[in-house]
Structures are given as structure tokens and as C-alpha cells.
Amino acid sequence: MSNHSEPLLCVSDLVVEFDTPAGPARAVDGMALTVHPHELLCIVGESGSGKSVTMLATMGLLPATARITAGQIRYKNRELSSLPAGEMRRLRGRELAMIFQDPMTSLNPTIRIGKQVGEIITLHEPKASKADVKRRVIDLLSQVNIPRPEYRYSAFPHQFSGGMRQRAMIAMAMAHAPALLIADEPTTALDVTIQAQILEVLRQMRERTGSAMVLITHDLGVVAETADRVVVMYSGRAMETGTVQEIFHDPQHPYTIGLLAGLLDMSGTGKTAYTIPGQPPALTRRPSGCPFHPRCALHQGRDICRTTTPVLADSPSGRAACHFANETAAWAAEKFPHIRRGPSGRASQ
Amino acid sequence: MSAGQPGATAGNVLSVENLKIVYKMPRRGRSKQESLTAVNGVSLSVPRGQTVGLVGESGCGKTTLVRAILRLEVASEGRIVLDGEDITGLSNRQMRRRRPKVQVVFQDPYSSLDPRMTVHEIVAEPLRVHRRYSAHRVDELLDSVGVNPDVGKRRAATFSGGQQQRIAIARALALRPQLLILDEPVSALDVSIRAQVVNVLAQLQRELALSYLFIAHDLSVVHHMSQHVAVMYFGKIVESGTCEQIFGSPQHPYTKLLLSSIPVPDPDGREARRAVSHGEMPDPMRPPAGCAFRRRCPYAQEVCGAQAPPLEEHGDSGHLAACWVAGGAH
Numbered sequence: 279m280s281n282h283s284e285p286l287l288c289v290s291d292l293v294v295e296f297d298t299p300a301g302p303a304r305a306v307d308g309m310a311l312t313v314h315p316h317e318l319l320c321i322v323g324e325s326g327s328g329k330s331v332t333m334l335a336t337m338g339l340l341p342a343t344a345r346i347t348a349g350q351i352r353y354k355n356r357e358l359s360s361l362p363a364g365e366m367r368r369l370r371g372r373e374l375a376m377i378f379q380d381p382m383t384s385l386n387p388t389i390r391i392g393k394q395v396g397e398i399i400t401l402h403e404p405k406a407s408k409a410d411v412k413r414r415v416i417d418l419l420s421q422v423n424i425p426r427p428e429y430r431y432s433a434f435p436h437q438f439s440g441g442m443r444q445r446a447m448i449a450m451a452m453a454h455a456p457a458l459l460i461a462d463e464p465t466t467a468l469d470v471t472i473q474a475q476i477l478e479v480l481r482q483m484r485e486r487t488g489s490a491m492v493l494i495t496h497d498l499g500v501v502a503e504t505a506d507r508v509v510v511m512y513s514g515r516a517m518e519t520g521t522v523q524e525i526f527h528d529p530q531h532p533y534t535i536g537l538l539a540g541l542l543d544m545s546g547t548g549k550t551a552y553t554i555p556g557q558p559p560a561l562t563r564r565p566s567g568c569p570f571h572p573r574c575a576l577h578q579g580r581d582i583c584r585t586t587t588p589v590l591a592d593s594p595s596g597r598a599a600c601h602f603a604n605e606t607a608a609w610a611a612e613k614f615p616h617i618r619r620g621p622s623g624r625a626s627q
Numbered sequence: 628m629s630a631g632q633p634g635a636t637a638g639n640v641l642s643v644e645n646l647k648i649v650y651k652m653p654r655r656g657r658s659k660q661e662s663l664t665a666v667n668g669v670s671l672s673v674p675r676g677q678t679v680g681l682v683g684e685s686g687c688g689k690t691t692l693v694r695a696i697l698r699l700e701v702a703s704e705g706r707i708v709l710d711g712e713d714i715t716g717l718s719n720r721q722m723r724r725r726r727p728k729v730q731v732v733f734q735d736p737y738s739s740l741d742p743r744m745t746v747h748e749i750v751a752e753p754l755r756v757h758r759r760y761s762a763h764r765v766d767e768l769l770d771s772v773g774v775n776p777d778v779g780k781r782r783a784a785t786f787s788g789g790q791q792q793r794i795a796i797a798r799a800l801a802l803r804p805q806l807l808i809l810d811e812p813v814s815a816l817d818v819s820i821r822a823q824v825v826n827v828l829a830q831l832q833r834e835l836a837l838s839y840l841f842i843a844h845d846l847s848v849v850h851h852m853s854q855h856v857a858v859m860y861f862g863k864i865v866e867s868g869t870c871e872q873i874f875g876s877p878q879h880p881y882t883k884l885l886l887s888s889i890p891v892p893d894p895d896g897r898e899a900r901r902a903v904s905h906g907e908m909p910d911p912m913r914p915p916a917g918c919a920f921r922r923r924c925p926y927a928q929e930v931c932g933a934q935a936p937p938l939e940e941h942g943d944s945g946h947l948a949a950c951w952v953a954g955g956a957h
Contacts, residue, residue: 324817325788423905439907440685469684469844471904474888478903496818499890503897522894540822541892542851550829551822551851557787558819 285352286458286490287313287336292349294331294340296561303561305331305344307514307569310590313458318484318491320501320522322537323511324558329494332511333460335359337376338366353458372402375451379463381443385435391446392431395419398453418449421486422479441472448479455487462494477504498541502526510534513559513569516590518598527619530598530606532576539614552614568601576602576609639708640806640838641696641729642672646705648691652912663911665691667862668705670938673806678832678839680853680870682846682885686908688862689842693810696840697731698722710805727757727802734811736791740783746794747779753801768797771834772827789820793827800831810842825851846889850874858882861908861919864938868946878941878948880924918951926952 294306306328313319321329334340336351336358351358353374358366378384386394395415400406406414412431419427422445435443444464451459461480465473477500484491493504501508505522510531518531529535536554556573559565565572567584577583582601590596593603600606610617648666666688673679683689694700696707698714706715710728717725730753733739740749750768754760766776772793783791792812799807809828813821825848831837843849849856850870857867858879866879877883884904891900906923909915918936921927930951938949 324819441907470846470888471684471884472907473890474903475905478901497890498818498892502892502894503890503900505894526892526894537818538892540819542822542825542847550826553822553826554819557789558817 283314284354285312286315286354287311287492288350288352289332289336290350290352292332292335292351293347294328294335294344295347296341297343298562300562304514304564305561306335307564308587308589309349309511309514310516311509311519313490313492315457316484316488316490317506318493318504320505320508321492321494321511322496322498322501322508324496326558326561327511328514329511330462333376333462333492333494337370337374337460338363339376368402371398371456372454373457374460375454375456375458376460376462377444377447377451377464379466381440381447382435384447385443387435390432390434391419391438392416394435395446395450395453398450402454414453415449418453419446421452421483422446422449423475424449439472440468441475444468444476445479448476448483452483452487452489456489459484459489459491460494461491463496464493465500466495466497473500498537510537513564514561515569515587516599517570518600519590520597524597528607529610529617530593530595530603531570531600532574532606532609533570534598535606535610535614535617536573536575538617539610568599575613576600576606638674639672640675640710641840642670642706642708643692643696644670644706644708646670646692646695646707647703648688648695648700649703661912664862664914665911666695669859669862669864670705671857671864671867673838673840674855675805675838676832676836677855678841678853680849680856681840681842681859682844682849682856683859684844684908686911687859689859690810692859693731693808693840693842696808697729727753728804729806729808730799730802730804731808731810732792732795732799732812735815736788736795737784737815739795740791742782742784744783745780746774746783746786749783749794750779750797750801753798757802759802764801768801769794771800771831772797773823787820788816789823792816792824796824796827796831800835803835804837806838806840808840808842811844812841813848814843814845821848828852846874846885858885861911861914863919863949864947865920865950866948867938868943872943872946876942876946878946878953879920879950880926880952881920882948884923918949928952 290310292306292309293304295302295304309328309332323329335346346359392415395418396411399411399414416427416431419430424430424442424445465476468476495501507521508525509516510518512533518534525534529538539552542551554573559569567586568588571577571583588599588601590599593600646666646669650663650665652661652663654660669692681689691700695702702715706713714725747765750765751760754764769776774790774793783794813824816824832839841849841852853870856870856873857864860881866882877886887902904923909919917932917934921931936949936951938947941948941953
């Protein structure tokens with residue numbers, strides 16, 4: 279994707295804190311990311327790394343116990359973190375849309391699918407006629423490949439399978455051709471054949487509307503199949519960013535390398551899989567310096583990792599938040615020779 | 628599967644033979660009694676000390692099959708043979724003495740561990756029920772799954788998902804089972820933790836000569852763990868064989884679809900891989916005639932709608948598939 283275009287969304291130095299009985303917990307701690315028009319950015323990270331909270335903050339949908347305590351969220355030329363609620367509401371659903379992991383909890387179980395999808399249209403276009411809204415809803419349902427849309431229009435959510443419900447959510451999110459669609463683990467609850475169908479529907483819909491998309495996932499396979507660019511998050515921060523080719527074939531952060539090395543590939547029945555030692559830190563007990571240093575095999579007790587928090591710009595390429603990003607390539611090549619580096623062709627399956 | 632091999636039963640810790648589980652649906656008004664066949668004639672065996680992977684999508688009947696093996700569901704037809712003994716018709720009291728032989732680990736450790744109990748008590752509970760409790764044994768079990776026994780006084784809810792799943796595994800091992808049923812044991816865990824739990828399971832199997840029935844929808848984990856694989860669709864086994872046979876030369880179009888749907892963690896060549904099926908599993912209240920997969924199948928022919936295909940050998944020995952067109956032109 280072109281990096282010359284004006285960014286659509288630019289999050290910088292974002293800090294989000296939650297009130298807890300034990301004091302404030304920083305779910306997001308200095309996060310930065312950029313989304314360009316039309317591109318697909320994947321945010322990868324484990325649960326609790328702050329990926330969802332970052333995007334909820336962008337949508338103005340943080341729960342009441344959370345607040346943004348520092349940083350900027352710029353969308354086009356507007357600062358979203360200080361936008362009045364009324365203006366945010368006009369953006370949401372029209373320019374910014376979001377879909378979630380579990381469509382059953384996002385849909386109202388007592389309202390027919392057609393009416394729920396129609397609400398999104400009338401919310402932003404109160405003058406649209408009933409017949410026009412119905413025609414557009416049926417058109418949207420057929421665009422997301424719901425079979426027999428005229429008939430399904432009057433179905434209730436419980437009469438839909440999980441995959442069909444997610445299609446209905448996509449229809450709602452894409453009703454106004456948003457400039458940015460945020461999808462938070464949209465296929466995690468679905469079976470693998472249905473996941474492939476949903477990812478394909480998202481691709482087709484974006485081709486039609488030109489929407490940019492932020493896809494939150496923990497599945498590196500989904501990242502490789504869909505992303506233009508990737509941000510790897512850990513403990514509330516961006517650890518590494520790059521194009522999908524760079525992340526998979528020239529990873530520069532020890533955490534990214536650990537994730538790739540731990541993939542269970544289809545060649546190694548019974549071999550011991552590589553694992554990153556230890557656990558991600560609790561939000562209230564984040565280590566000093568680099569949050570990854572207690573689990574990092576590269577830092578080897580060097581002081582700077584403990585004392586100074588690295589930022590993306592520190593590394594020569596500007597891609598990895600690591601003091602020793604210049605050492606990772608040689609280290610990874612020696613320790614994990616099975617991670618293929620460089621852009622050579624791959625035998626297709 | 629080793630069914631059909633000579634002496635198969637002696638070498639199997641579990642064999643399921645032609646198992647059927649039918650639910651009677653509640654009557655509505657004066658309409659006639661409807662029934663739902665969740666498991667429709669499944670045969671499957673687990674050789675001692677080995678892992679059989681069972682894959683299939685939600686609603687295909689895998690969990691009902693597991694519940695029947697644990698005798699939590701009543702078999703409508705067929706037999707379940709555990710450690711050489713038919714347990715299908717045993718009373719609950721008779722079954723209780725056999726329960727130590729087969730134990731289970733579920734997907735979500737958070738809901739399968741009592742949040743009010745300490746870790747020590749959770750692992751001790753099966754030992755107490757069967758009057759085999761010793762504190763030393765509990766510590767030994769926790770140690771074997773990589774949980775420091777010193778944390779025994781803490782409550783399970785204070786642990787991370789990966790640690791909780793290790794505790795659930797320790798509890799399942801307490802009674803020295805021969806067969807461990809793992810029902811999606813790592814699906815709820817994060818990637819970096821998933822590999823840790825997979826390694827613990829592999830190590831325990833080597834040390835304790837355990838047999839695993841490993842249920843998952845994540846095929847890369849199944850491939851990593853299993854020697855044999857069975858693929859289930861709409862209540863039936865549609866293909867089974869060794870791990871190499873299933874992943875190397877799949878015969879059934881559904882197995883092929885499953886394999887091609889796995890996202891590959893390599894961005895190169897992804898456009899060429901893009902092949903998407905249409906449709907979903909049929910409504911179990913209205914089972915289609917013939918092959919249940921035919922409406923999603925790119926190779927379906929007239930015969931597929933007329934008669935359900937039998938599970939037959941295709942290609943290598945022991946490689947079974949239920950498909951009229953398998954091994955043919957496609």
C-alpha cells in the first residue's frame with residue numbers, strides 16, 4: 279500500500295487507563311499506529327495486549343471505567359479523543375464502523391434482521407422512504423451472500439447460523455460504505471471453512487466500497503492471508519510494524535520472531551514446538567524498560583532493556599521497538615533457521 | 628484408525644462400534660414425533676499409547692460422541708468398548724469404578740475449574756472421591772504439568788488461561804487414566820501459550836504412555852499431536868487414516884475443503900490459495916438424502932443424492948473415505 283497518501287487514521291502515544299480496585303491499570307501504554315486509505319492493517323497480539331481497547335478508544339466506545347489519559351487519535355483532520363459525543367455519533371456507523379467477535383451479542387434477539395440492518399440506514403438518512411430502505415437492506419444482504427435475502431429479511435437472529443449472523447453484521451457495518459471498518463476478531467468464533475467465507479465477503483465488500491480496514495486477530499495465518507501492513511502489539515504498545523512481507527520474512531523484534539517460531543507448522547508431527555518462556559505481564563505489574571525484556575532471549579541481562587523503554591523510531595529501520603533490532607536478524611537466523619527470510623518464492627500448497 | 632487390522636481390539640484402549648445417538652425432540656401440538664440423529668453410525672478406535680485426532684466443524688457431533696464415550700449420553704445403537712470391556716450397558720454404579728480409566732479435559736478451563744476451590748483441592752478432588760488422596764500425589768501432579776506446587780493454596784481463578792489448563796490436565800491425570808479425551812484443549816488459549824500446553828501434553832504422553840483422543844477444529848494442532856486422524860461431518864466419519872494419509876493425500880472433498888481453508892502463515896502466493904466454498908452444514912432436523920456434503924461439493928453427481936456413500940478403503944491400506952467420487956477424476 280502506498281505510504282505517500284495522507285493517513286486516514288493516526289494514533290500516537292495513546293494511553294488508556296481503567297479504574298480498578300487496585301488503582302488505575304494501563305491497558306494501552308503509548309500505542310502508535312497509522313492506517314492509510316483503502317489498506318488493510320492487522321493488529322496482532324495476545325489477549326490483554328490492548329488491541330481491542332485501542333480500537334474502542336478510536337470508535338469512542340470505551341466503557342465508563344476507562345479513559346484516555348494521553349495521546350492523540352487523528353481521523354482525517356479531526357481529533358477523535360476530544361470530539362463531542364454528538365459529532366462522534368455522526369461519524370460512527372457512517373465513516374467509522376466496527377464489527378465484533380460474537381455477532382449474537384451485537385444483534386438484538388427480539389428484532390428481525392431486516393429491521394436491524396434498516397435502522398443503520400435510517401439513523402443517518404432519516405428521510406429515506408420505507409420501500410427504499412427495504413430495497414437497500416435486501417441488496418446489502420445479498421451482497422454479503424445471505425441466500426434468499428427477501429425471505430431472510432424477516433428472520434430473527436436466532437434463526438441464523440453464526441456465519442450468517444456475522445454476514446448480517448457486515449451488511450450493517452458496510453451500509454454507508456465507511457472510510458474505515460474495524461473488525462475485532464470477526465472470525466474467531468467461527469469454523470475454519472466459514473472463516474474463509476467471511477474473510478472473502480469482507481474482501482469483496484471492501485473492493486466495492488474502497489473502505490480501509492483494521493483487522494484485530496491473534497491468528498498469524500489470518501494475518502498472512504489478508505494484511506497489507508501489520509502492527510504487533512504487546513503489553514499495551516506497538517512492538518513492531520511493517521508490511522506483511524516484512525513481518526513474516528524479515529521480522530526484527532524478538533517477540534515477533536518468537537511468535538513465528540512457535541507456529542505449529544504442518545511438517546512437524548510430535549516435534550517440540552518453540553515457546554516464548556513465561557507469561558505476558560499483568561497490567562498493574564508491567565516491567566520497567568522494555569515490557570518484553572523478562573521473556574526476551576536476546577536481551578541477556580543488558581541494562582538498557584531494563585531501564586529504557588524502546589520506541590519504534592529507535593531501531594535503524596524504524597520498524598521495531600527494540601534496542602538491539604540490529605542484532606535480531608543474525609540471532610534469529612542462527613536460533614530459528616526454519617523461519618524463511620527474504621522474499622524467495624514459496625512452493626504453493 | 629486401526630479398525631480392520633488383525634488383533635485391533637487387543638491393541639486398542641477404546642473402540643467405538645457403529646455408535647448412534649438419536650435425540651427425541653419435544654412434540655409440538657399434534658405433530659408427529661421428530662428426532663435428531665447427532666451421531667450416525669460412528670466407528671473409531673484409539674490404539675494404546677497413541678493419539679487419534681478427531682476434526683470437524685461445530686455441530687458435526689464430535690462433542691456428543693465424546694459425551695457418549697464418557698457415558699454422559701445414552702447410546703441409541705452400537706457399542707463402546709473401553710479397555711477390552713463393553714461399557715455401553717453398564718449401570719451408573721458399575722460405571723463409577725471404570726471412570727478412572729478415561730478422563731477428560733475441556734476447552735475452557737475457566738468454566739471447568741471451580742473458582743472457589745484452591746488449586747490443591749481441585750487436583751485432590753478425584754483422588755478423594757476414589758479414596759486415593761495424598762498431598763504428595765497432588766504436588767507430584769502439579770509438578771508434572773509445570774505448575775509450582777507451592778501455589779496450591781491459591782484459587783484457580785487467579786491464574787492465567789494457560790496455567791488453568793495445566794491445572795485441569797493435572798486433575799484429569801490424578802487417577803492415572805489410560806485414555807485422556809482432550810476436547811479442544813488449546814483453542815481458548817493465546818498462541819504463545821498454546822504451544823506450551825501442547826508441549827506439556829506431548830511430554831506427558833511419552834512419560835506415562837497415555838492414549839489421547841484429541842478433538843479440535845485447529846488442524847495444525849491436530850497435525851502436530853496425532854498419529855491417526857478421523858474427519859467428521861454431519862454425524863458421520865467421512866474420512867480416516869494416518870496423519871500422513873489425511874494431510875498428505877486427502878480423499879474426501881470435505882477434508883480437502885477443510886485443509887484448503889486453513890490460513891497459511893506465509894503471505895507469499897496467497898492470491899493463488901484463495902478458494903472458498905459456499906454453503907453450510909445441513910439442518911439436522913431435515914437431513915438430506917444421500918451424501919450430506921453433496922450440496923457444498925464441487926464434484927457431486929447423481930448417485931450422491933440417491934444413496935449415502937459407505938466408508939471404504941481408498942488408496943493406501945487403512946485409508947477410509949465415504950465418497951462416491953473419491954479417488955476418481957478430481
